[in-house]
Amino acid sequence: MSARTIVPLEESWLFQADHRNEGLSLKWYEHGLTSGESVKIPHTWNVQQGLEEFRGTGWYSYNLFVPADWEGKLLRLQFDAVYRDAVVWVNGKRAGEHAHSGYTTFIVEISDLMNCDADNRIVVSVNNENSQTALPLGNSFDWADDGGIIRGVSLIVSGRVAIDYSKLQAVPFFEDDLSGTTATYGLLSGEIRLWELGSEADIKTLQLKVTLSNEEGAVASQEWKLAETEGALRFRDFRVDQLKLWHFDHPHLYTVHLAIYVDGVLSDEVSTTVGFREIRSDDRTLLLNREPVRLFGVEWMPGSNPEHGMAETSEQLAEMLHHIKHANCVITRFHWQQDSKLLDWCDQHGLLVQEEIPHWQTPNEPGDEWLNISLQHAEEMLHRHYNHACIYAWGLGNELNGQSEMTNLYFEKLKSQVHELDNTRFINYVSNTVHEDPAQDTTGAGDLIMWNDYIGTWHGDLNRPEVIRSITKGIPNKPLVVAEYGLCEPAFEGGDERRTQILVENTMEYRKHPEIAALIYFSLNDYRTQMGEEGEGRLRQRVHGSMNLNGMPKPSYEVLRQFASPVTVSVNSELGSLVITVEVRNDIPCHRVSGYTLELNDAHGERIVKVIPELAPGQRHVFSFTEIPQERWSEISLEIIRPTGFSVIRGSLNDLNNNFIG
Incomplete structure (x- = not known):
């Protein structure tokens, strides 16, 4: 029981x-x-x-x-x-x-x-x-x-002695500095914070039992007897061999079962999941499990379903998250703290998340009086969400006056306090002013440069290549993340056609700059907001997305999906054979492709499945199909599928024939 x-x-x-x-x-x-x-x-x-x-x-x-x-x-x-x-x-x-x-x-x-x-x-x-x-x-x-x-x-x-929350560190160890899809072993350590112990003086012994399991069953179990608690139980260096790493294409999770025994009697137990993964930076390069990566993402504004608002169900949240992954996006950010159920989905399906406290624009220049309230937000966020493998960074502010010395001092103090709560993740500030004077801007105090780029709209007409060069010169030795770019209607005209143009032209420019480690397009959806320029009541909104409030895609959604694809496909004929070439992008996105499959389907239900071999950025693989008569090619559709089951590319052979624009 x-x-x-x-x-x-x-x-x-x-x-x-x-x-x-x-x-x-x-x-x-x-x-x-x-x-x-x-x-x-x-x-x-x-x-x-x-x-x-x-x-x-x-x-x-x-x-x-x-x-x-x-x-x-x-x-x-x-x-x-x-x-x-x-x-x-x-x-x-x-x-x-x-x-x-x-x-x-x-x-x-x-x-x-x-x-x-x-x-x-x-x-x-x-x-x-x-x-x-x-x-x-x-x-x-x-x-x-x-x-x-x-x-x-x-x-x-x-029972009266109970777990409040846990903070678990799942650290992989590699044999050398080379990247790989597996690690030699991992070490699990943790702190289990107990609820207030009213009768602690009557306790003779506390025992902590930790059991680790994966989808194949129990991996290991270990017990610790602890006499002193000081409100928390701690354990270190629980070794895991034959380790499976967490990655957005291979989101391997381990279940950690924590059980507290008081004088030999089970008092409380809880299960949580962890993912063994390493995310760090080296100069201007972002490294995921030792692999240099450049990632493509999109931001989604939850709470926009007009029937449910911020009270969206788990099923509705999962539906929108599916749209993110279907768009080939593997990284996102949220302007405010999210439901643990949403983050569970990101853990299970492979979506990197920067979760943020809702410190947006105001107060414009925060002082010390805001440290306590901001720290409350950060503590409550970290304590409940610390174990989520999907979270790679915490965000502590968005679009304040990043050029202000007061904002700089405030962020440095807040970052220092949050770093004491979690020294395993990036801690960032997202700026819309870094292009003004990069060396002065608050985002430089973060672990990554986070830049909201609205050149051509909110930021006026500037030379984007020169701005990018000035940012990377003014803030050296850190990767640059374009945290937002897009078009907001009706503040700016042009409709979805102009939104598509911005997506295409900006992305093509960003790809030329190797110091840019990730792109986060804004936004997936038109979103409900009390600042909205369009609609009234529950339909008040900003038209900023590639989907409308009801989750219907606009033309720019398909362009986003194409540009975020990690592979391109070309279809040709050679001596009567159908030749399909799959090539891994080497700009943005840029990462190893492993475990992907290619499927051919025709109208009669016939299906051919081929495993794409592991490919590094810039590499290609050629498939030749001699068994398919040329007169049937027009009936065949092609699909490339990630190991997580999400479609990367889907279309008829005719549509894909030298017509992939990403």
Whole structure:
């Protein structure tokens, strides 16, 4: 029997908007809601008719039966995210609150407030009014400010000595400095932070058992007995042989099962996943598992489904993430903290992520007074998401005044504090001012140069090649990532045709500069935002994407997919044979191709599958098919498929015949 039970609290919540701010005076927290709308969590009121423009307080109420055998257990309510300021009551008593951060997980202990073998009442008030003490600040941020319990809620039941969170380091070790798809071995180390130990003095021994497994079953298990905890259990150098590395094309994951025993009795257990991978830079080169890579990506703005807003379901999140991978993009960034379920998908399917605190443009020149709130955001993000293999970097600010000395000092102090929390990942600042005076700009204090390039639109007419050279000269010895480029309508004219032109022309220029390590096109989708220049209510949006709000692709989406493909294909005939040449790009994207397959299908259901041998950038492989008569070539479609199952190139032989533009 498991020592931990997780009860999802999703169905049958009551919700009521508090238009007149009377909830406290009417003691809704004590009596619960006697009327209101039955809603399912996740939920936001800002996509409901009549409440699209409501910024204020909403109330939620839930009845929960607690069985008698939970007596003496540790009971915790976990809120995956509430936007934004929340107060939680249990049976009329204030249990906890969470403020200033609307996209991070928080947990409230309710053990002493619950009645066993009885019904219990949980009440939550949520306020999404503009705030001058929260991030994002005020009304100046470029996404939707949907209020509500926007992510999942669950009750965690365990023994009194329990795990709060874990921070696991999965480090591969290579035989030499040469790149490869495997490592000789790996070492797993970790820190397991315990929930507050009210009865710790009565504990004689604590035992930690760690079991590691992969898709083939258990790999190894190890136990540690620990007398001193200081609120955490630590272990080091758990060795893993015959290691499989995590890579965006080969996202191998290991499951780590953590079990806590108190005086020999199992008190709590939890499972998480890790990926053994190494991401670092060497001068201007980005290295993934020792391989020099140049990566292509796109940014997606979640919360844009007009029916669900920021309360998108796991299935809807997965659908949009699938569009990213289908577009051949392997790297992205998020302007605010995301759901762990979303990051689980990125772990499992191979998508590199920079996750950021929502510090966007304002305050323009942050000072020391903002360090605590920014650190709260960073701590809550890191503690819950540390183990995700997909996260390669943390972002601590976007488009502030990067030319300001005050901003420089602020970021350096914040980075230093975050580095103490995690010294294994890049820590970055994303700049839209680095082109002005690169040597002065705050992004230079980050581990990567992150540049939002809007030359020709927001940044006016500048010479892009000269700007790139000035950036790399002004900030030497660091890889450059173009963190955004694209077209925002209706602020700028030209429609999707101009968006395609910007995508093509900018990408062709970026490919000429070897110091550029990655491109992140902006954006995958038109997105809901309270700053939007088009639409009203829940449809207020910025037309910035290659897909519309409803997830329908525009012509520029297919161009993005072609340009982000790591391979090109040419189709020819030679002495009556069908000849297909697959060549690996050697600019952007640029990485080894391993485990890819080529498939030929015809209208009669016949299928030919060929394994593409491992190829380095610039290498090619030629397939010759003598068994296919020339009169059938027009009936045949070709597809190249990644080892993760995502399509790289798909089309008829006629369409692909010397017509690949990427």
